[in-house]
Amino acid sequence: MNLFADIRSRVLTCLDALVAEGILPEGLDFANAAVEPPRDAAHGDMATNAAMVLAKPAKMNPRAIAEALAAKLQEDADIVVAEVAGPGFLNMRLAPSVWHGVVKAALGDPSYGQSTMGQGIKTMVEYVSANPTGPLHVGHTRGAVFGDALARLLDYAGYDVTKEYYINDGGAQVDVLARSVYLRYLEAHGQDVAFEDGTYPGDYLIPVGEALKGKVGDAYVGEGEDVWLVDVREFATEKMMDLIRADLAALGVTMDSFFSEKSLYGTGLIEDAIADLDAKGLIYRGVLEPPKGKMPEDWEPREQTLFKSTAHGDDVDRPVQKSDGSWTYFAPDIAYHYDKVKRGYDQLIDVFGADHGGYVKRMKAAVSALSDGNVPLDIKLTQLVKLYKDGEPFKMSKRAGTFVTLRDVVDQVGANVTRFHMLTRKNDAPLDFDFDKVLEQSKDNPVFYVNYAYARVNSAVGKASAFADVSDATLAGVDVSGLTHDAELALIKKLAEWPRLVEIAAKGQEPHRIAFYLYDLASEFHGLYHQGNSDESLRFVQDGDSETTQSKIALIRAVAIVISHGLGILGVTPAEEMR
Template identity: 85%
Template sequence: MNLFADTRAAVIDCLDQMVSENTLPEGLSFASVTVEPPRDAAHGDMATNAAMVLAKPAKMNPRMIAEALAEKLLAHPHIAVADVAGPGFLNMRLVPEIWHGVIKAVLGDSNFGRSSLGQGQKMMVEYVSANPTGPLHVGHTRGAVFGDALARLLDYAGYDVTKEYYINDGGAQVDVLARSVYLRYLEAHGQEVAFPDGTYPGDYLKPVGEALKAKVGDAFIDKGEQFWLEEVREFATEAMMDLIREDLAQLGVVMDNFFSEKSLYGTGLIEKAIGELDEKGLIYRGTLEPPKGKVPEDWEPREQTLFKSTAHGDDVDRPVQKSDGSWTYFAPDIAYHYDKVQRGFDQLIDVFGADHGGYVKRMKAAVSALSDSKVPLDIKLTQLVKLYKNGEPFKMSKRAGTFVTLRDVVDQVGPNVTRFHMLTRKNDAPLDFDFDKVLEQSKDNPVFYVNYAYARVNSAVSKASEFADVADTTLVGVDLSGLTHDAEMTVIKKLAEWPRLVEIAAKGHEPHRIAFYLYDLASDFHALYHQGNADEALRFVQEGDSDTTQAKIALIRAVAIVILHGLGILGVTPAEEMR
């Protein structure tokens, strides 16, 4: 049940009638016609822009269209009022029984809010994809939460979602990791070591060095890199990926696939992808202009193999092969996305850190070229997280050496608080994470406020169960006609927005909208609860009146169910009770 979609369908049906009756000209597109909550709730339950968007193509006065449409809508059994306002806005009020039907739909349909929007399209969401050189830090945490919530949201909206982690194990940073582990290996053998600049000095590599010692003994002592680098690199990478998988598990993130960058080299995949672009006439030999701004002293023009990315919306063409014949860092990324396209995904989403902003256009250009513009790529950037504790910036992790880890955060506040709070801002907005405030029990803390609403419902249901049947299967059939107070109707109308909100969030790839909605729903619920302190008729449990109690419990059980669905999308387990 989606009241907004149903009402829009009624509006479109009326417009079709107006066309058949020659009130409107033929050939009009109704694609831009919307039905949504009015900006001011006093104006009605729903509003449509139909007259305003059709006036110009129909060459008619918008108010005339609105008045004719209002007359048609009033014949619909669900529409109680259809008022024309201003130049042609149309506000509607629905009959009360329709709103009460929302509660029954929530209680009786376990899929309430789920959407067929995606129609089973194959969607790839790639996220985290951190270099396998250490534990995940707080920046990765935000990307992991955002990507995972987005994947859950898209699944809820009817897409066939695959979650993937791209292991950056093909670059020089993995050699640095291997050398750092080798130093810990020497340390495990009792040697004094010093970490040169550019290596990884964190304590997290100590157990890896010990494990390497246990595996190879002293076989690598006093040996040159040519004897141990490749084996230690593979050993260290796998150890770091085990650590990363454990970090993600702490946050409740489980990937469907892990794709190795190294698997692209020596297998012909990079050559195949670049060859595909070459066949399309998009690869050529050329010399790039010097970089904008201050030109580096060592810059000199070099002929390189270039991808004509400007043909697909990029600002400049991009090198894929250096003058010495080696691949640029962009080439394997092209090959990886070529592989995604070849796997048959209908849409691709990449979740990157804010420092990858300059990478967006070139990657979109590559996917556009490789898929003949048939596979859209959306790249979401997650902005920085600033950590505070006791009003001061949170200090770095001793274990990591240089940064605050995901585990530092989860150990402080738990995975549920971490996940919810990471979604209280849009992904491209900076986020402050104050360890004290996210645990605060107040309205200003959305994590607590939503959980408190869920726990309050459970408490009321438990109390009502002492004298009334409050099973959902019973509540779905009770008489709800007594739920007429403005505060009760406000809650019901917010529940009715859930299916629409899910589709809006899924279309925009914006899981933060789910967190915002849950906070608003909790606020409306708490407002109703507090009004019960002054007006006994609004209390959820009416002693000695099982019928009225059942109706009120039906309403708040619907609130709890929608909260449960929303928290499920965010990957948060609700608190059954608050202590």
């Protein structure tokens, strides 16, 4: 049940009738006619812009259209009032029975709020994709939470979603990892070592070095890289991916698939992708213009193999092969997305850190070229997270050596708090993460406030169960017509917004909207709860009156169900009780 979609359907039916009667001209496009909550609740329950958007194509006064539409809508028994405001906006008030139907729908329909908007569109969401050289840091945490919540949201809205991690195991950084693990391996054999030449000094590699010793004994001690580099690189990468998978699991993130960059080399995949672009006339030999701004000292004009990315919206063409014949970093990324397109995805979403902003246009150009413009690529950037504790910037992790890890954050506050708070800002807005405030038990802490609402519902249900049947199956059939107080109706109206909000959030790929909505829903709930302190008739449990209690418990159970659905999209487990 999507009440806003239902009322919009009725508006469109009335518009069709006006066309049939000759009041409106034929051939009008009703696609932009919307039904939404009014900006001011005092104006009504719902508002439509239909007259405003149709006035110009119909060559009519918008108010005249609105008045004709209002007359039609008032023939509907569920629409008590339809009145014109301003130049042609139309406000509607619905019968109480319509709102009461929302409570029954939320209780009786397990899919309440879910949408078929996605129509099974096959969607790949790639996120995290950190270099397998160490544990995930706090920046990866935000990308992991956002990507996972986005995938869950799209799934809830009817898309066919695959979550994938791209393992960057084909570059020079993996050789550095291997050398770092080798040093820890020597250390495990009692040798003194020095971490130089950019090797990774973090303590997290100590057990990896010891594990390597346990596998090969002293076979690599004193040997050159030609003996051990390939084997140690593979061993270390596997161990780091085990660590990363464990970090993600601690955050409640699981991937559907992992794709190795290394699998692109020596298999013809890169060559096939470049050949595809070449066949479309998009590969050529040329010399790039010098970079803008301060000229690097080592820059020199040289002929390279270039991708004509400007033909697909990029600012400049991009090199895919160096003058020495080796591939650039961009080439395997093209091949990876070529593989995504070949796997039959209808749309692609990449979640990158803020430092990848310069990569957006070239990747979008590559996917546009590879798919002949048929597969859209959206790239979502997650901005930096600033950590605070006791009012001061949080100290770096000794275990990691140079950064605060995902585990540092989760160990401090838990996965649920971490996930929810990471979604209280839009992904491309900076985020402050204060370890004290995210655990604060106050209205100012949305994590607590939403969970407190859920726990309060459970407490009331427990009290009511002492003298009334408050199972969801029973509550779905009780008479809720007695829920007529303004505060009760306001809470129901907020519940009615849930299906619409899901579609708006999914369309905009904005899971933070779910967190915002849950806070607003919790606020309406807590407001009704507190009014019960002064008005006993609003209390959820009416001692000795099972019927009235059942109707009120039905309302707040509907709230709890929607909170549970919303938290599920965010990847958060609701708190059954608060102490």
